[in-house]
Each structure stands twice: as C-alpha cells, then as structure tokens.
Amino acid sequence: MTQDQRPGVLLDVDGTLLDTNYLQVLAWWQAFRDTGHEDVSMADCHRAIGIASEELVHHLIGDDAPDAEEVSEAKDRRYEPLRELVAAFPRVDELLTACRERGLAVVLATSGEDSDLEWMVPAIGGEDVVDGSTTSADVESAKPAPDLLRTAAEQHGLDPDRTVAVGDTVWDVRAARAAGFPCIALTCGGISRQELLEEGADEVYDDPADLLAHLDGSLVGKVARG
Incomplete structure (x- = not known):
C-alpha cells in the first residue's frame, strides 16, 4: 500500500444493496x-x-x-x-456506516449508468457514507470483465491488497476473481450459496444484514484490521 492508498470495499448495488x-x-x-x-x-x-x-x-x-x-x-x-417499487435491503445504511467506521472507503461499482446513481444512492441511504462510485460508463467492458472493479479501485485510491468486492451474482464473483480481489457474495439476489461458492466466492452471506452481523469476522473486518 502506498501512502495515499486506503483499504476499501467495492459494492455492487442491484441485488446486493437494493432489492431490484x-x-x-x-x-x-x-x-x-x-x-x-x-x-x-x-x-x-x-x-x-x-x-x-x-x-x-x-x-x-x-x-x-x-x-x-x-x-x-x-x-x-x-x-x-x-x-x-425499489427498496433497499434491511440495514444497508448501517452496513455502509459500519464499514466507514472501520476505516474503509465505501465505493459503489455498478454495471448501471451514471444516471442511475441519482436515485440509487438516496435509495440505499448512502449520501453521507459513500466515498465514490464507478459505473459502466467509466469502462469499455463491464462485469463480468474485471475492468469495472479495477477502475473503481484505481479511481478511488484503494489498496488492491486490502480491498474486498461484495456482490450477489456469479458475474460479480467472476469479475472479482479476474480483478484479483477477494469476494463476498450475498444470496439475496436469488443465486444459491452453492453456485456462488462454486464460482469462487470466498464467503457467502444471506443479505446485507447478515454480513453486518458477522462483519468483524468477515473479510471486510480482516482488511479493516490490516
């Protein structure tokens, strides 16, 4: 980690933070x-x-x-x-706040458009805790290519050795593996725990509330502690 890099968490939005x-x-x-x-x-x-x-x-x-x-x-x-009809999953705002409180940069990495952030960020209650975002407009190839996650880490000064990706689909997991980031997967997007693990997810939780409940013992807690 260089002096200006920081540990962080790269979060997918659809199906991970929002029940969409x-x-x-x-x-x-x-x-x-x-x-x-x-x-x-x-x-x-x-x-x-x-x-x-x-x-x-x-x-x-x-x-x-x-x-x-x-x-x-x-x-x-x-x-x-x-x-x-879009709603955030329960305790999403608390999860993002908990990540910030542990010294992590909170960055959204979504295959959506820039314009989507105008309603996504307020929907997750992330106005005060999200450090930045990267969308498909910032890369030539979005997920499952690794470009989105790599670009997000570079744009927001994240330490690649202390950054965790969080998503809900096999495409999120593939992108994280290709980008070289450990990956936490959530089943709230409708993909089974077994499929996510077989794809290469390092940890799997039910939803943001489940991850929050186990945060310090998770990979997020690990990178926060250094």
Whole structure:
C-alpha cells in the first residue's frame, strides 16, 4: 500500500444493496417480448442479471443480434415505472456506516449508468457514507470483465491488497476473481450459496444484514484490521 492508498470495499448495488433483481428480470423479460424475442424466459433473464445491458442482450440472443440497442432501450422504458417499487435491503445504511467506521472507503461499482446513481444512492441511504462510485460508463467492458472493479479501485485510491468486492451474482464473483480481489457474495439476489461458492466466492452471506452481523469476522473486518 502506498501512502495515499486506503483499504476499501467495492459494492455492487442491484441485488446486493437494493432489492431490484426481480424487478430487473420483469423489465428485461418484457423488453425481449416487446422486441420479438418471446423465446427468452424470465429464468434466462434472471441468470443474466449482473451483466451490463448490451452484453446481457448479446449473452441471451447472440453476439450478432442486430437489435441489441433496441432491446436495451425497451428495457429502460419498462423499468422506469418499476423504480417506485425499489427498496433497499434491511440495514444497508448501517452496513455502509459500519464499514466507514472501520476505516474503509465505501465505493459503489455498478454495471448501471451514471444516471442511475441519482436515485440509487438516496435509495440505499448512502449520501453521507459513500466515498465514490464507478459505473459502466467509466469502462469499455463491464462485469463480468474485471475492468469495472479495477477502475473503481484505481479511481478511488484503494489498496488492491486490502480491498474486498461484495456482490450477489456469479458475474460479480467472476469479475472479482479476474480483478484479483477477494469476494463476498450475498444470496439475496436469488443465486444459491452453492453456485456462488462454486464460482469462487470466498464467503457467502444471506443479505446485507447478515454480513453486518458477522462483519468483524468477515473479510471486510480482516482488511479493516490490516
């Protein structure tokens, strides 16, 4: 760690801090149907949540899909009215505060757009405790590529040897492993503990409240202690 680097935690937002994954699934499923892709199921959409929008479309209907942008735009339209239903998972604000109190920089690393932060940060109650954020707009390739997490750590001066990534999907875990960060996974996004462990998660908890309850014994507590 150089003198100006600090330990930190890189947090995914959708499905990790905000209970949005199933709203995202509904919006994507509707968008695929709106654009003539009725063969894409809700289960397919759920398995792909965590991938950035354009990459998600290509993942589900092929790299040569000519209407990927159209599908993404349809998804944005479908998701807009669902945003009023978005809620943070219980005790998210307390978790972020606890990380800050232990000397960690709290950084959001989301595959969402910059504009999403305008409502995401207030929704998680993070206005006073989030040190910064990095979105898909800051990188060429978002999750599951490692670029988002690496860029977030660099932008916010985090010590790569004392930084932990927290997410809820196999794509979050893959990104963390590729970026060289230990990874805590949460099952509140709908992916099973076994799948997350098999993908390479170092620790798995139920949700933010469960992680908070075990914080000092977790990897977060470990990097905080140095």
